[in-house]
Amino acid sequence: MRKWSEEVLRQAGNPHVAALTATATENVNSFVFDMGPRPGSALELEFDSTYPGCGEPGVLVGLSLDPGGVGSMVRLPDSLPDSEAVLMLADQLQEEVLESTRGEPAPPCPGHVHPAKPDMAGGVPSWVCPRDGKLLRSILPPGFTG
Template sequence: MKRSADTVRKWCEIILGQLGNPRVFALDVDEVDDVNTLILGSDTIPGPTLRALSEKAPGAAESGVLTFVSLHPSGSGSGVRLPDSLPEHQVVLMLAEQLQEEVWESSQGEAVPECPGHQHPARADAVDEVPSWVCPREGKVLRPILSADPPA
């Protein structure tokens, strides 16, 4: 399923909101012909200067969306490759896991999103193919990840 960069950016913004709206220094979301390309930036913080280099044969290319997020003023961060061939729930889980990891690293271990009544954060998981925040201890579904509503 072909996804637009705008859709993936919106998902990132929803997830980051659930992770406490950390200060984002860079959020780059680009549709690409091959998600397995080597990405080079000509600046410290990736943005419109990203360019892709690939040594793969043209027939082996897999279209998709590349994301990069930096929550650090130095521009350091991480990205995730989201092939169009993956089902939507898997793409949302990959985004949630990567963004949660970035927030955890940039905040020295803040437990977000909160798991009510526990010290640990909720974990991204698929429940009947619905990406959800789940208590890792009890398995209780807390809420869908793409819910724009704040937690109750």
């Protein structure tokens, strides 16, 4: 999961990452009440394991691009197929990256001013042009193993 995240970030222009974590948890729906990075340590996550609701095991990917700020959290239940998980990661990590690039498209859509958008193309999570739907490339390179 972490490798997928790193690959997605690399494709989204290799932003400076303050913290990137992938944490397996018994319940991805548990309430995250503290996800600020601590000095000298990786992004720290705390969960309320008593949070009511359906307990769904999975992985929480936390990304922070700002050393002093909070980041975002992607919830990936184990029940999610790998290709869907990659798509969700790309979508949410890209959103976080775009917030930090001040309008700079990441990753750029060749010949256009907008960024490429993650979408499913023939069952493969891919970067596509949001305007004409043109397939640019798969999000994970062929043969990539996470």
